Amino acid sequence: MNNTMLILSREYTTRVKKKSFIILTLVVPILFAALMVVPVLLATKGREHVNVMVVDDNEIYINNFIENDKTSFSYRSGDIEQIKKEALAGDYDVVLYFPRSSQKVNANMYYYEEPSMYLRSELESQINSMFFDHVLQDSFNIDLEKYKTIKDLARSQITMIQIDENGGEKESMAEMNKSIGMICGFVIYFFIFLFSGQVLRGVLEEKNNRIVEVLISSVKPIELLLGKIIGIALVGLTQFLIWIVFTVVILIGVQIAMPEKFMDMSGVDTEMVMQDLNNSQLASTAGNIDTDTIFSEISNYFPISFSELILCFLFFFLTGYLVYSALFAAVGSAADNETDTNQLTMPITMPLLLTIVLVMPIADNPNGKLAFWLSIIPLTSPVAMLTRLPSGVPLWELLLSMVLMLLFFVFVVWFAAKVYRTGILMYGKKVSWKEIWKWVRYE
Amino acid sequence: MNIIEIQNVTKKYSTQVALDDISLQIKKGVVYGLLGPNGAGKTTLIRILNQITAPDSGAVFFNGHPLVRKDIEKIGYLPEERGLYKKMKVGEQAMYLAQLKGLSKKEALERLKHWFIKFEIQNWWNKKVEELSKGMQQKLQFIITVVHQPDFLILDEPFSGLDPINTNLIRQELLELKRQGTTIIISTHNMASVEEICDEICLINKAHKILDGNLVEIKQRFKQHIYSMDLHSPQAISFFPANFTVLEQKADENIQHYLVKVMDGGSANSLLQFVMEHGEVLAFNEVLPSMNDIFIQQVEHYNQEHQS
Numbered sequence: 020m021n022n023t024m025l026i027l028s029r030e031y032t033t034r035v036k037k038k039s040f041i042i043l044t045l046v047v048p049i050l051f052a053a054l055m056v057v058p059v060l061l062a063t064k065g066r067e068h069v070n071v072m073v074v075d076d077n078e079i080y081i082n083n084f085i086e087n088d089k090t091s092f093s094y095r096s097g098d099i100e101q102i103k104k105e106a107l108a109g110d111y112d113v114v115l116y117f118p119r120s121s122q123k124v125n126a127n128m129y130y131y132e133e134p135s136m137y138l139r140s141e142l143e144s145q146i147n148s149m150f151f152d153h154v155l156q157d158s159f160n161i162d163l164e165k166y167k168t169i170k171d172l173a174r175s176q177i178t179m180i181q182i183d184e185n186g187g188e189k190e191s192m193a194e195m196n197k198s199i200g201m202i203c204g205f206v207i208y209f210f211i212f213l214f215s216g217q218v219l220r221g222v223l224e225e226k227n228n229r230i231v232e233v234l235i236s237s238v239k240p241i242e243l244l245l246g247k248i249i250g251i252a253l254v255g256l257t258q259f260l261i262w263i264v265f266t267v268v269i270l271i272g273v274q275i276a277m278p279e280k281f282m283d284m285s286g287v288d289t290e291m292v293m294q295d296l297n298n299s300q301l302a303s304t305a306g307n308i309d310t311d312t313i314f315s316e317i318s319n320y321f322p323i324s325f326s327e328l329i330l331c332f333l334f335f336f337l338t339g340y341l342v343y344s345a346l347f348a349a350v351g352s353a354a355d356n357e358t359d360t361n362q363l364t365m366p367i368t369m370p371l372l373l374t375i376v377l378v379m380p381i382a383d384n385p386n387g388k389l390a391f392w393l394s395i396i397p398l399t400s401p402v403a404m405l406t407r408l409p410s411g412v413p414l415w416e417l418l419l420s421m422v423l424m425l426l427f428f429v430f431v432v433w434f435a436a437k438v439y440r441t442g443i444l445m446y447g448k449k450v451s452w453k454e455i456w457k458w459v460r461y462e
Numbered sequence: 463m464n465i466i467e468i469q470n471v472t473k474k475y476s477t478q479v480a481l482d483d484i485s486l487q488i489k490k491g492v493v494y495g496l497l498g499p500n501g502a503g504k505t506t507l508i509r510i511l512n513q514i515t516a517p518d519s520g521a522v523f524f525n526g527h528p529l530v531r532k533d534i535e536k537i538g539y540l541p542e543e544r545g546l547y548k549k550m551k552v553g554e555q556a557m558y559l560a561q562l563k564g565l566s567k568k569e570a571l572e573r574l575k576h577w578f579i580k581f582e583i584q585n586w587w588n589k590k591v592e593e594l595s596k597g598m599q600q601k602l603q604f605i606i607t608v609v610h611q612p613d614f615l616i617l618d619e620p621f622s623g624l625d626p627i628n629t630n631l632i633r634q635e636l637l638e639l640k641r642q643g644t645t646i647i648i649s650t651h652n653m654a655s656v657e658e659i660c661d662e663i664c665l666i667n668k669a670h671k672i673l674d675g676n677l678v679e680i681k682q683r684f685k686q687h688i689y690s691m692d693l694h695s696p697q698a699i700s701f702f703p704a705n706f707t708v709l710e711q712k713a714d715e716n717i718q719h720y721l722v723k724v725m726d727g728g729s730a731n732s733l734l735q736f737v738m739e740h741g742e743v744l745a746f747n748e749v750l751p752s753m754n755d756i757f758i759q760q761v762e763h764y765n766q767e768h769q770s
Contacts, residue, residue, distance in 0.1 A: 033549070232541040233606070237559070
């Protein structure tokens, strides 16, 4: 045990002291924070006040655009070429021009500096609704107020309500669950490969620089194997922790430094999120919900809590990593160099690759046969189960998957220890899985 | 008292037998040469002593008790294929490997300091291993092998790749360790070094022990009754009796050199008496077979016998 600790601490400290580790650990939170901050900043920038000059040859929209504190409109008619020059040289940011045409909703927008994309969608939606009113009133002679009442009455809404085992009902947000599930699936896939790959290379390094025989004359192969695997797992967890802490610190820092921008933007964020989530259902209320309530709403809709999700993530990350790193260690010990490992890792990585390819179908139908079986079978379950989890998984399925994972883990460590013991002392031989199986059965 | 006693050890791999019913004893405080052609089973035997592999049958005793895990702390092992972590610093690495052998941090540091000062390599402590030359790395490996003051040292080809100066340095250290009571087993193909430092040897061929014992005794056992003589005489002896066969003869001014094999019925004394009549004997000594000759002869003999 003492030896395993020594090995573990060497594996840990040499990796944590590496430049590549330090750089990656520092850069990722900055990137991550930037990913969250930059769109907000860009959107804020797009919300600067815009002067729009409208030229409408069809004379439908004159004086009909609705102004707000970010957009003001002026109207002129005449030669577009001349107006364009004068307006843009003057106080106007953009010129919106409707040429004479039967397609009365099409316009050109002229500008020197590209306006925010929100302006474009805002104008488009105004044009559409104005044209609609115009057509209804002028061509069909329908009273607008009556029409709006009818339209509100006829708006269909399907609310998704999931019933759990206890008969409790929860409004579900299928789209949201799907995206969170897919993100979880990808993240766990990425981390399993990232860190178990390090185990593979570590084993190969020791074999290639021939220190391994010195080591196993002092310690048991199993101690060496466990020390390495656990050491690297701790490196991974350290990196996680630093990432989370740093990202939070950076985000809080940015919010303190520029509070007005984020206050200002919370409404917009909400609007965007809500549109992504569930267009028809919630759009009407979007304007007056702020970010905090959105998150509490999300956890209300969520079949499992965030803390449960994170615990499951950690469980499947750790067991998934342990299983894959033990298998990779076995492969690393059997091969002489990294090229040789490729054909040996193929059968191991195939299930994981397959699951990642199938993440979309799993997320689309999280309780289907495919999703069920993939989330039960140990090699595929970390990714598949994490993809399913946000949509809700019956407790017995989750527990079955976890128990199988643990049993499989015990089997894999036994297997890997046997292969490793023989493999690390075997040089210059191209090994096949058939050969490896012989080592396992060999006492 | 034997530090190592191997009793009827057999080890099979899936396709071949590596050791077949090997028994041998190693006395405390001797330098023991483990000899044999490539693939004879030496490395397997060494790995069994290091508990890297276990024998299929048979037993190994260390200091009188069956070999156990704990004994690893009393054994030092320098493998033939030896390496170090290239990116790690010399000092850190030496500390790590010393601690793996059961030394406390404090002990490890003290003993390593002693060795680094002895070999005058203190300034390497903070260098990375990849910055050292191959010879320097081998010095470091030697230190790592002996730092925990093992009672029993196992060295697999300790001199391969060393320059003459370092070879001599390591040999001196080995003899010093022997004086302090360390038992040393050396596996090597370098017969010259065997003759220089080994007290006892064991020759393994094709998984079988074909010869073992005291080096001097073995040489006596395989002696061919060949004598070399220097005789002061103006001319060569024209005729030798039938029980003396001249193997070599050359003249150097007035000194005649002979290499003569005494056949059955003859003796060293009768040869000496015979040549005394032909001049003044300046030198007369028996030529014992070299370890190299014995090795080749025994292995070939064994292979011929077991071909059929």
